[in-house]
Amino acid sequence: MASISDVIEKFFKELLEQNQGKTIQIQRNEVAKHFDCSPSQINYVLMTRFNVQHGYYIESRRGGGGFIKITMLRADNSQPVHRVLLKEIGSEIAKTQANRIIKALNEQQYISERESSIMKAAMEDQVLISPLNNRDQLRAQLLKGMITVLFQR
Amino acid sequence: MASISDVIEKFFKELLEQNQGKTIQIQRNEVAKHFDCSPSQINYVLMTRFNVQHGYYIESRRGGGGFIKITMLRADNSQPVHRVLLKEIGSEIAKTQANRIIKALNEQQYISERESSIMKAAMEDQVLISPLNNRDQLRAQLLKGMITVLFQR
């Protein structure tokens, strides 16, 4: 039996489809009323089914005229380059290696000069302040995140 | 439903656009009357949507013949935009604020859509894994780093 969370998930996905899978904007209280559930149920659905891992991301505003915006990333995981890169980066990566990948992306014209500068800036040790020794993990997360948005269809 | 603040924001942005995004001059009471809101609502809109973070600044005069002038930072080459931004970002910044700045940079054509996506990806909470609670500091470092490379030449 489908839970109310599943029903709400489906509802959002249908809305997104109607909107060519770009972006939808909802009012939490409206949706909650419509499905006769508690408002925080909506947050639960978003958290568990519309996070970055699932290929969505959420923005919102509180107060009068507040809203929740769901954006579909539609990362194209089928592109071999993308898949290979994510795998190569893995869970941690050193600065040199990261820069090598960025350079290659630029050389093969996946990204512009400027784009590569931005990405390299985010790979710098001075920028990745981190009390524990998890710089390389952080760098991997960042690089994978940035590359993923690049390969959107 | 868009708040009245959103509507007024849009109104000013359209006026600015008609004026090649340089400067506009308005009368607070006129605008308030036009949108049937309290005059201080105008100040609220200016404070929250036309501050330096958003790439604008405000001048005004009280009394007879008083006015409010909105200037796009971009139009004012006496102020190095990135200096102002770096200062504004400071040592830590929340995701919402960061995204605001990125959006403004895109709107004012300092950066492309793709560049803004890359930067936003690096601002995500899920990406900024951090054992201690220093996400906002990390984000500030990253954003400042990326902005710096964009404005160097």
Add this chain to the structure above:
DNA sequence: TTTAATTGACTTTCTTTGACTTTAATTATA
């Protein structure tokens, strides 16, 4: 018996409104 879903009380953030203050320009008065 561990994981997932539901609920609701409480918190935080953003917007709206209005009463009161300050400043500038104009008009009236000594």
Add this chain to the structure above:
DNA sequence: TATAATTAAAGTCAAAGAAAGTCAATTAAA
């Protein structure tokens, strides 16, 4: 003419209202 009074703006601030976020306790499902 110099000053005072009046009027015409804009500024400030705090209270009330509107919406979303958080978190922990319970309940249901696997």
